[in-house]
Amino acid sequence: MKSIKRVLTMVAIAVTMTACTNPESSTPTTSSTKESKALNIEKYQLKNGLDVVLHQDKSDPVVAVAIVYHVGSNRELPGKTGFAHFFEHMLFQNSTNVGAGKFIQNIGNMGGTLNGGTWQDGTIYYEVVPNDGLEQILWMESDRMGYFINTVTKEGLENEKQVVKNEKRQSVDNRPYGHTNSVVMEAMYPEGHPYSWSVIGSLEDLQNATLQDVRDFYQKWYGVNNATLVLAGDFEGVQTKEWIEKYFGELQPQPEVEALPPMPAKLAQSVSLYHEDNFAQLPELTVTFPAVEQYQADAYALELLAEVLNDGKDSVLYQTIVEQDKLAPSVSAYAYIGEIAGTFGISARAFNGTKLDDVKASLDKALTRFAKEGFSDEQLARIITRQEKAFYNNLTSVFNKASSLATYNEFAGDPNLITTEIERYKSVTRDDIMNVFNKYINGKNYVATSFVPKGQKELALSDATKADVVEEQVVQGAEQNLGMESTEALPPVAETKSAFDRSVKPKFGKSPTITLPDVWTSKLDNGVQVLGIEHTELPLVSFSIRILGGHALDTKDKVGTANLVTSMMMEGTATKTPQQLEKALGELGADIRFTTSDEYLTLTGNTLAANFTEVMALAQEMLLQPRWDESEWTRIKNETIAQIQQAQGNPGAISNIVYNKLMYGDENMLSTPISGTVESVNNITLDDVKAFYNNNIVANLTSVHVAGDVAQQQVTASLAPLAKTLKAGDVQLPATTAATLNEKAQVYFVDVPGAKQSFIKIGARAMVANSDDYYPLVAVNHNLGGSFSGQLFQILRLQKGYTYGAYSGVNRKNLGGVFTASSSVRSNVTLESLQTFREIMTNYNQGFDEEALTNTKSVLSRSNARAFETTDSLMGVLQNISSYDLPKDYVAKQQATLANMTIEQAQQTVAKYMNPDKMIYLIVGDAATQLERVNELGLGKAIVLDTAGNPVN
DSSP: OHHHHTSSOEEEESOOOOOOBOTTOSSOOOSOOEEETTTTEEEEEOTTSOEEEEEEOTTSSEEEEEEEESOOGGGOOTTSTTHHHHHHHHTTTOOTTTOTTHHHHHHHHTTOEEEEEEESSOEEEEEEEEGGGHHHHHHHHHHHHHSOGGGOOHHHHHHHHHHHHHHHIIIIITSTTTTHHHHHHHHHSOTTOTTSSOTTOOHHHHHTOOHHHHHHHHHHHOOGGGEEEEEEESOOHHHHHHHHHHHHBTSOOOOOOOOOOOOOOOOSSOEEEEEEESSOSSOEEEEEEEEOOTTSHHHHHHHHHHHHHTSGGGOHHIIIIIIISOOOSOOEEEEEEOSSOEEEEEEEEOOTTOOHHHHHHHHHHHHHHHHHHOOOHHHHHHHHHHHHHHHHHTTSSHHHHHHHHHHHHHHHSOTTHHHHHHHHHHTOOHHHHHHHIIIIITTOOOEEEEEEETTOGGGSOTTOEEOOOOOOOOOTTTTTTTTTTOOOOOOOOOOOOOSSOTTSOOOOOSOOOOOOOOOEEEEOTTSOEEEEEEOOSSSEEEEEEEEEOGGGGOOGGGTTHHHHHHHHTTSOBTTBOHHHHHHHHHHHTOEEEEEEOSSEEEEEEEEEGGGHHHHHHHHHHHHHSBOOOHHHHHHHHHHHHHHHHHHTTOHHHHHHHHHHHHHHOTTSGGGSOTTOOHHHHHTOOHHHHHHHHHHHOOGGGEEEEEEESOOHHHHHHHTHHHHHHOOOOOOOOOOOOOOOOOSSOEEEEEEOTTOSEEEEEEEEEOOOTTOTTHHHHHHHHIIIIISTTSHHIIIIIIITOOEEEEEEEEOOOTTOOEEEEEEEEEGGGHHHHHHHHHHHHHHHHHHOOHHHHHHHHHHHHHHGGGTTOSHHHHHHHHHHHHHTTOOTTHHHHHHHHHHHOOHHHHHHHHHHHOOGGGOEEEEEEOHHHHHHHHGGGSSOOOEEEOTTSOBOO
16 A cells, blocks of 8 residues: 555554435435546545545455545644544544444454554544445444544543553553654654654643544544545445445535645754663664655655665665674665655664664765665666565455555545556656665765663764653553543534434345355375465465474474574575575565464465466475575574564563463473574574474475465476475474363563563463364454454453453464463553453353354354455465365364354353463563562462563572
């Protein structure tokens, strides 16, 4: 989605949208109609000024609804920062006719999904639902657009403040390098510039928001004439237009909004700032230059300049900073282009203890070389090919199409850019790219930020001054009843008198016809299993080659070997250097990555259908003929160690590592990190990696999965190298043992000093992957925490405002999965959150009834309407079949299990796997303020662990 890709910052949340109606006519009045035969795009405008864009796509029985409002953080005022994003949250709470909390709940009950985001220039709300729910969506969205403001209460306002502040803590304050963007923006733009503050704003400004602020913002920016409504998917055109007119047409427009003129930044001199980051483990340098606004010729050239500078081993940045000077494991360039200004950044996270003065000198050297030597036409051709593939990938889901159409229309005035903007990229020449390099980058002023670990100021640029970063203090009870002493109340706003009864919830339409994917299977002569789904909607193919074993086959003294195997297998082949392999993939516009998971190694690819055979040949060459490049080995090893070191300062990563150790115990390799530890990786040699490959990559553990616009015959023919070369072998996979439930609950605590949030994980071991219990547990968990309509989200976020989100679920593993309920909550309600988890789960254990079962059956059966939309989702079906030894019609069998489930079976499943009195409770947070309070939970004294999961004496 180019329009959103180009924005400076986007803050995502679960959201909604709103609508308008007109009783005077049954068909919309159009000011203009534009159609694109390629995508069947129709644009028209209601009398009240609402732009409507329709795109019919009958490939799946789903519909996406998106609304973009032309308002983002750039319309805020100093002292009221973060309000556009905050208002995005507010629209979830209530509206006159839908009711409090019902919007999110209704979408969940439809088997749909919703989300949204705010960026510097706009706000988007969207839903994707089975198409029989379309009228309900339009009813709900119109209610929020026209009948929202009088439902806002002081209590609701204060509750949502805590949710938004939790999001800020989670995405900024409690995350390594999280403050980088706000430091850059404040230094880049003059005081008062619409981009001079971060999208999420400051905690102080958020807390000071009033009911009057909410009303003023709504009435100024949320008019129908400041928005675009898009529908994409399977709907009936005439009826849909009648509904749009009915629900949206009668809403009254607000005064016209003046467009903001371009305001590109101008730096009189370079600025250098540093921040000692409480969560960073490695020093990071970011250099940011002012750039041009969106849809300008220079903007497209700048985006392609970033691609050139990111062009892997051909990139001058990589060759200089990574290969030659060996200062960082990687380096990246990026163009963030907004509506009124843009920036161009280059960032490198250096190795432990590296001085950023050295990184800056290396960067300057690279840019000087680029100014002299430039880049080749061959590089540009590869990049354009990748852009074309990205164009098709953007059309694989109705959500992508709906959101792209909405942003293109609202910000460029033309939804057809979804199909034509690719020509703007293709028209950029090599000279254009060098011109923008010289115009915006070469020798120009910049903002440099040095983010270094706490206590390591000496690593920052020597000319850097301290950045003004506000660090929130964790104060117990500081937010209890904050602002509730106010008696603020406002008279109601006059609302449009509707021509029909808006309190009547529309009924579902005709049930969608859900076609389950048709899976074909075969075997190569050497035993390799091949599975496929032919899907011809777009000229794309997704594929994977998976070998069972993975991290589970590591040895205790060399944990991380499997991960290093897949890293090295990306570094060239026997006949191609790493650089030559990158070029070959780039020329085909192919994406291939090789990854390690707990129980398998997976090579994943995505390509244009026309290039499938050549790309699959390259994939097999990578798998069957690894280069084991000695020069790359040292870099890969150092890069892995750097990643491990950084994870040691990330509370979320720490919680995952420790939780797995608690769940699987010392005798199971799944208790160790896939990447290993610094000690174990230092212990691994290239010979160890080769031995793992030779011993464990065998035909009888390998499967191939292909989904997309390619026939079975072509797939089989393309796999000749795999059939001929890969041999079967006697590899013993770890034995599966039955999970034992804990006899009682136990609490563990990991201290991360200064943490602004506590990461909570509560759970117990569950069943093996192909157990008959797996899908019943997925089903009964839905109402607890399987989606945003579950009790955990509804209570912990919506009712109490403790967190940004709370969920639960079971993961699928051959060695045994784990049932987990989790959240990241603000520190000063850690105990209260734990108590709430226990209360919800205890009551759930006791109260799963017929109504809950009926709702679960309805939601999960309906959700299949959107479960098989993209080639990637189809490939996931194939991978499940081969990885977990499932029948090829397992999806249909799951649906039969769900349909036939009795209340007794459901209650037995809840009792067996979801008993909070027999679970492990892990908290990763600030011990100084929270450890003693956690001990009040009533489950005994918490056992304190270090960040690796070992007891602290």
